[in-house]
Amino acid sequence: MSGHKTKTGYADAGYRRAGYRRVGGRSTFLLYRPLVLACMIVAFVVLAAGAFAAMVIGSLSVSMESLFSWLSGSLRDDVASFVIGNLRLPRILLAVICGAALGAAGAAMQSATRNGLADPGLIGVKEGTVVAVVAALIFLPQLSPSWRPVLGLAGGATVAAVVIAIARSLSGLHFVLIGIGVSWLLSSCIALFMTMARISDVQTAMIWLGGSLHAASWLDLQLMLPSTLLGFALLLTTTRSADAAMLGDMAATGLGVRSRLLNAARLSGSVLLTCACASVVGALGFVGLVAPHLARLSFGSAQMPLLFGSAAFGSLLVLLADTVGRTIFAPVQIPAGVLLAVLGLPFFLFLMWQRRDAL
Incomplete structure (x- = not known):
């Protein structure tokens, strides 16, 4: 004893x-790790505070007392109840879930490819989803919105398979560069669709393309929930093997990790998360690129904390962009995707500059 x-x-x-x-x-x-746990608690407290702040600010100010009354079911103001329950709450939840999904997808993609520039948007997955949904919006306007996640998943998965087939490897900068080239090609396809469509359909598609959450509804949350849960499940169940894989292929094989199966599972999870978000809210760029880098600074490189940290930072980024976009320039609403691009593009150029010798 x-x-x-x-x-x-x-x-x-x-x-x-x-x-x-x-x-x-x-x-x-x-x-x-106590420090990592403390960082997680702080991140989620900040996220909760941001969500509550987003609930009460806007063109119609709602007091915290009214908010808590609505949460308890005792609010008698019908206008405030409608604004909270039908407009702001689904929009905030959608921003949080989409941000978490894109952040986690970016972290998994960067770990699988061992490339800090990898992002589902940069390798064409997001654009593949967007092309499929835009084509449905323009050429099949009568199609039910419930088909968008299915079409988006088919488009994103097809593009991911094409990029991997051309690159023949997930490692190396050429994988990202091929993905960027495919993304540009798909952007040209979107522009072609726009020129062939009616003005009313183009307006609908343009608002969606901007990555706007202004039309968020409970139906959107229901549509994206199955793919999101499956994507997170795939990533969470592979974190321990992913930690071993970060030691190198030989060490991972010695520890019993099947690298190809692991990469397939993590890429599938990333594609599911990205397609689920893009098919509902459009293009929210650079979240999967920026959030994992911020998470590594606070949570380290272990896959489980990195995944949760990337999800938390992704949620904060999308929630902040959406809240700023709908309040600062009210009554005009700036799509969250536009503000995220303003933030993410300089960050991407900075990362490219750091890796200029590898080009």
Whole structure:
């Protein structure tokens, strides 16, 4: 018994030297880093505070008292109830979920390709989704919105498969550059569709292309929820293998990791998350590029905290962009995708400058 306690004590001391703490029994326990856990708590508190702030500010100001009354079901103001329950709450939830999905997808994509420039939007997945949905909006306007996630997934998955087939490898800068080239080609296809469509259809497509959440509804949340949950499940169940894969192919193989199967699962999860968001709210660019880099600064490179951190930062970015876009220039609403592009493009150019010797 004393020998077992000594071994456990030595193990605990080793965990502490590495910055970990242990919770649980002798045989089954969980390791965590107090600093990372504190950062997670702070990030989610800030996100919750931002969501509450977004609920009360706008063209119609809602007091916190009215908000809590609505949450408790005792608010008698029909106008405030409609604004909170039918306009702002689904919009905020959609911003948070889409931001989390795009942030997590970007983190998984960068880990799978071992390239800090990788992003589902930069390799054409988002544009493939957009092309499929825009084509449906313009040429099949009578098609039910419930088909958009299916069409978007088909378009995004097809483009991802084409980029991987051309690049023949997920590593290296050429993978990202081929994806950017395919994205430009698909952007040309979108422009071609616009010139062939009626003015009314073009207006509808243009608003959606801007990455606007102004038309968010509970139906949108229902449409994207299945693909989002499946995508997160794929990424969360592969985090331990992904940590081993970061040690290198030989080390990962020695630890029993099947690299091809792992990459397929993580890329599939990223495609599902990206297509689910893009098919509902349009193009929200650079979230999957910026959020993982911010998360690494706060949460480190371990895959589980990185995934949650990227999701948190992605949610904050989209929520902030949407809230600023609908309030600062009211009554004119600036699409969140426009503000995210203003933030993300300089960040992307900075990353490209850092890797200029590898071009």
